[in-house]
Amino acid sequence: MRCHSATALPLVGMTLLLPLLAFAQESAGTTASVQAQQVELARKPFGQFVTIGKQVDDQLVSQITNLTRKLQTRAVGEQRQAILVLEISTGSSRQGQIDDLAKLLVSPELSNVRTVAWIPKSLEGNHVILALACHDIFMPPAAVLGDIGRGTALSNVEQNFVLDIVDRSRNRRMSRAIVKAMMDPASTVMRVSREDGEGKTRQQFLTAAELRDLQNQEVVISQTDTIKDPGQPGLFKGSEAASSGFLVAATPANRNEVVATLNLPLEAMREVGSGEAKVVVRVIAIDNVIDKLLADFVQRETQNAMASKANLIIYEIDSPSGDKDYAQHLAALIAELDPAKVTTVAWVRKEATQAGALVALSCDRIFLSDDATIGNIDLKAMRLNRGQQLDPVGEMVPEDLQKLLTLTDAIAQRKNRSASLIRAMADPTQPVFEVTQQESGRVAWMNELELAAQPEKWIKGQAIPETRDGNLLVLTAKRGEELGLTEPPCRDLEQLRTRLGIAPTADLRPASKTWVDNLVTGLNSGLAGFLLITIGITCIYLEMHLPSGLFLIGAVTSFSLFFWSRFLGGSAGGLELTLFILGMALLGLEIFVIPGFGVFGVSGILMTIVSLVMASNTFSGMSATESFEQSMSSLGSLAAAMMVVIVVAAVLNRFLPSIPFINRLILTPPGYAEPDGEGLHLKPSLLSPVTFSGPISLGMIGMTSSSLRPTGKAMFGDKYVDVVSDGAYIDHGTKIEVIRLVGNRIIVRSADEATEA
Structure with missing residues (x-):
C-alpha cells in the first residue's frame, strides 16, 4: 500500500500541474498575440487627407503648415511614418501662395512625413507645381497631368524655381525633361534606352539637347522614342506614365x-479642417419603417x-424596412449632398436592413454599435411602392x-465603397470573392463581373x-x-461624439416627427391638394358674387395651406x-x-x-417618363377641381338668388331701389326720356361682353360701354335692355325679363 501511495502522489501532482501549465501557455500565447498586434499597430503608418480646391490662400497655407508640424512631431514620438495626402484640383491661385506651399512640402524639416499628391481628375495650371513637390503622385489611369502654363511657356525665373522644387522633392520617378515639357510646349521629350557601366539597360527621359550631349559622349544607345513632340502641351496620362515608370x-x-x-486607417480620409473648425451638428432620427411620412x-x-449651416448631419438609424421608392429617393438625396459643405454620418443603433441599409450606405461615414447589423436590401420584403402594395x-x-x-x-462610386459588396446586399446571384493584386498584394472584394472588368491582374480567392448559398449580404x-x-x-x-x-x-x-410633420404630410397628399384647390377656387367665385370678405379669407387660407405644405414638403419654393x-394678379x-x-x-x-x-x-431624381406621368396626374387633379367648381357655380347661379338671407348679400346697383312686388309699374317705354350725355338711350337692346356681377361690359351696336345690372347676375353673352340712366350709370336688365314684364 505504501508503494502504491508513493507512486500515486507524483501522478496526482502531475494531474494538478497540467491545467496550470496549459493556462500558462495559453496566457503566454495571448500575451504574445497582443504584443504582436501592438507591434503591427506601431509599424502601420498614420496619415491625413487635405483637399486643395480652386483657390490656395494664406489661410490654407497656414493650416497645412501647422498640420505638417503636428504630423512630424507625432511621427518622431511614435516612431511611425506620417503620410500627408493632398487631393489637388485644378485652380487659378496666386503664384506667391503656390510657391510658399511648394517650399513647405520639400522642406527638410518634414523628414518623417511622406507627401502624396492624389489627383482624382485631370490637373493643369500652376496647381501642378504642388503635385511635383510631393514624394509620390497618385492619379486614375484616365487622368492627365501637366501644362503648367496652360499653353504658354513659363519665364526662365519660374522654370528655375520649379526645377529647384523638383530636385528637392525626392520623387525618384521625376525627370527634369518631363517637368520642362510641362512648362514649355516647345520642348521635346525622348525616351532613351542605354547601357550603363555594368552592361545593364537603363531608361532615361531627355530633352533633345540632353540627347545630343549624351550622343557626343559616345554612350551606347539601344533605342530612342519620342513621347512628346514640340508644339504640343506637356500632358501625361496616368496609365502611360505608370506603365513607363515615370512621374x-x-x-x-x-x-x-x-x-x-x-x-492607412479609414479615419485618415477625414478632412483636416473638420476637426479644427467649429462643428455644427444636427441629429435626425430614422426609426421604424421608412414610409412617406418618415x-x-x-x-x-x-x-x-x-x-442652418450645419456641417455635420448624423442620421440615427434603426429601421428594418420601408417603401422602396421613398427609400431610394431619400438615399439619392443624401448621397448627392456636397461633402465639401456637410459630412453625413450613419449611426446604426441596432438594425439597418432593407430600406434602412440603403439610406445608411448613402452617407459619407457609417458607424455601427457593437451588436448592430447592416444589409439585406431585399426588394421582395419591401412591400410598399409609394404607399401601394407590390406584387405578391x-x-x-x-x-x-x-x-x-x-x-x-x-x-458606391460617389462614396468610394466596394460596389460588389453593396450589390451583394441587393442581388443574391452575385457572390463576392476576396481578391489580391499581384503587384502590390492589396486585398479587395469583387464579384465575377467586376473582376473581369478590371485591367489589373488579380488573384481570385474564396x-x-x-x-454563399444565394444569401443576401x-x-x-x-x-x-x-x-x-x-x-x-x-x-x-x-x-461617437469623441470619434x-x-x-x-x-x-x-435627435429631431423626431411631431404632429406638424404629420399635418404637412397629410396636406401634401393628392386628395388634400385636390380639396384645397377646389375650396380655394370656389371661394373666389363666391366672393365675386357675394362680396362679404368671408369667402376671400377662405380662398387665401386654402391656397396658403397648399403652398405652405408644399414648401415644407420640398416640392414648392419661391418660384412657384x-x-x-x-397669375392671379393678371386675372x-x-x-x-x-x-x-x-x-x-x-x-x-x-x-x-x-x-x-x-x-x-418634386421632379428631381425622376426619369422623363416619370416626370411626365406626375405632371399629367397633377393636371388631372387640377382639371377635376375645375369641373367641381363649374358644377358648384352652376348650382349656385341657379339657386343663390332664391336662398333667404344669401340673396340679400348680392350687390344692388347704386341709385336703384328694389320695387315693391305688389305695386303697379310703368313700362320703361312710357317713361319720359332722361338726358344722358352719350349714344345710349332707354330701351336700347345690347349684348353683355362680360358677366355682370353686378357691373360689367356690354356692346350696343358698335359701342362698348360699362353697365350695371339691376340686381340679378347676368351671364356673358346675354341680351340686355337699358331700363335706367342715372347720371353716367347705365342700368340694364335681361331682355328676357323685360319681355315677360
Whole structure:
C-alpha cells in the first residue's frame, strides 16, 4: 500500500500541474498575440487627407503648415511614418501662395512625413507645381497631368524655381525633361534606352539637347522614342506614365484605393479642417419603417440643417424596412449632398436592413454599435411602392431590381465603397470573392463581373461566407469593419461624439416627427391638394358674387395651406409662389380693369396652372417618363377641381338668388331701389326720356361682353360701354335692355325679363 501511495502522489501532482501549465501557455500565447498586434499597430503608418480646391490662400497655407508640424512631431514620438495626402484640383491661385506651399512640402524639416499628391481628375495650371513637390503622385489611369502654363511657356525665373522644387522633392520617378515639357510646349521629350557601366539597360527621359550631349559622349544607345513632340502641351496620362515608370507611383480609382495602397486607417480620409473648425451638428432620427411620412420628415430636416449651416448631419438609424421608392429617393438625396459643405454620418443603433441599409450606405461615414447589423436590401420584403402594395411575395420585376442596382452602383462610386459588396446586399446571384493584386498584394472584394472588368491582374480567392448559398449580404459591426465598408464600431452616442470630434456641449438629441410633420404630410397628399384647390377656387367665385370678405379669407387660407405644405414638403419654393401670385394678379386685371379677355387673362391662367403643377411634384431624381406621368396626374387633379367648381357655380347661379338671407348679400346697383312686388309699374317705354350725355338711350337692346356681377361690359351696336345690372347676375353673352340712366350709370336688365314684364 505504501508503494502504491508513493507512486500515486507524483501522478496526482502531475494531474494538478497540467491545467496550470496549459493556462500558462495559453496566457503566454495571448500575451504574445497582443504584443504582436501592438507591434503591427506601431509599424502601420498614420496619415491625413487635405483637399486643395480652386483657390490656395494664406489661410490654407497656414493650416497645412501647422498640420505638417503636428504630423512630424507625432511621427518622431511614435516612431511611425506620417503620410500627408493632398487631393489637388485644378485652380487659378496666386503664384506667391503656390510657391510658399511648394517650399513647405520639400522642406527638410518634414523628414518623417511622406507627401502624396492624389489627383482624382485631370490637373493643369500652376496647381501642378504642388503635385511635383510631393514624394509620390497618385492619379486614375484616365487622368492627365501637366501644362503648367496652360499653353504658354513659363519665364526662365519660374522654370528655375520649379526645377529647384523638383530636385528637392525626392520623387525618384521625376525627370527634369518631363517637368520642362510641362512648362514649355516647345520642348521635346525622348525616351532613351542605354547601357550603363555594368552592361545593364537603363531608361532615361531627355530633352533633345540632353540627347545630343549624351550622343557626343559616345554612350551606347539601344533605342530612342519620342513621347512628346514640340508644339504640343506637356500632358501625361496616368496609365502611360505608370506603365513607363515615370512621374506616377500608382493609379488608384478613388480615395478608398488610395487609403488601401498606403495602408492607412479609414479615419485618415477625414478632412483636416473638420476637426479644427467649429462643428455644427444636427441629429435626425430614422426609426421604424421608412414610409412617406418618415421620408418627407427626413428630407425637411435635412434641408433645415443645410439652411442652418450645419456641417455635420448624423442620421440615427434603426429601421428594418420601408417603401422602396421613398427609400431610394431619400438615399439619392443624401448621397448627392456636397461633402465639401456637410459630412453625413450613419449611426446604426441596432438594425439597418432593407430600406434602412440603403439610406445608411448613402452617407459619407457609417458607424455601427457593437451588436448592430447592416444589409439585406431585399426588394421582395419591401412591400410598399409609394404607399401601394407590390406584387405578391416571391415576384420581383426585373426593372425594379435593375433600378436599385443602378442606384447602389452610383452610391458606391460617389462614396468610394466596394460596389460588389453593396450589390451583394441587393442581388443574391452575385457572390463576392476576396481578391489580391499581384503587384502590390492589396486585398479587395469583387464579384465575377467586376473582376473581369478590371485591367489589373488579380488573384481570385474564396468567396466570402456571407454571400454563399444565394444569401443576401448582411454584416455585423466587426465584419463590416474587416471588409472596409464601415468604420470601427462605437459603444454608444458618446463614443461617437469623441470619434467625430464633437464638442461635449453640443446637443445630440435627435429631431423626431411631431404632429406638424404629420399635418404637412397629410396636406401634401393628392386628395388634400385636390380639396384645397377646389375650396380655394370656389371661394373666389363666391366672393365675386357675394362680396362679404368671408369667402376671400377662405380662398387665401386654402391656397396658403397648399403652398405652405408644399414648401415644407420640398416640392414648392419661391418660384412657384411668385408664378401663382402673378397669375392671379393678371386675372384680376383682365376681369376688373382691361375690357374683354385676351393676353392678360390667358397668361394669368397659364401661370396659375403651371405654379400649381410645379408645386404638386418634386421632379428631381425622376426619369422623363416619370416626370411626365406626375405632371399629367397633377393636371388631372387640377382639371377635376375645375369641373367641381363649374358644377358648384352652376348650382349656385341657379339657386343663390332664391336662398333667404344669401340673396340679400348680392350687390344692388347704386341709385336703384328694389320695387315693391305688389305695386303697379310703368313700362320703361312710357317713361319720359332722361338726358344722358352719350349714344345710349332707354330701351336700347345690347349684348353683355362680360358677366355682370353686378357691373360689367356690354356692346350696343358698335359701342362698348360699362353697365350695371339691376340686381340679378347676368351671364356673358346675354341680351340686355337699358331700363335706367342715372347720371353716367347705365342700368340694364335681361331682355328676357323685360319681355315677360
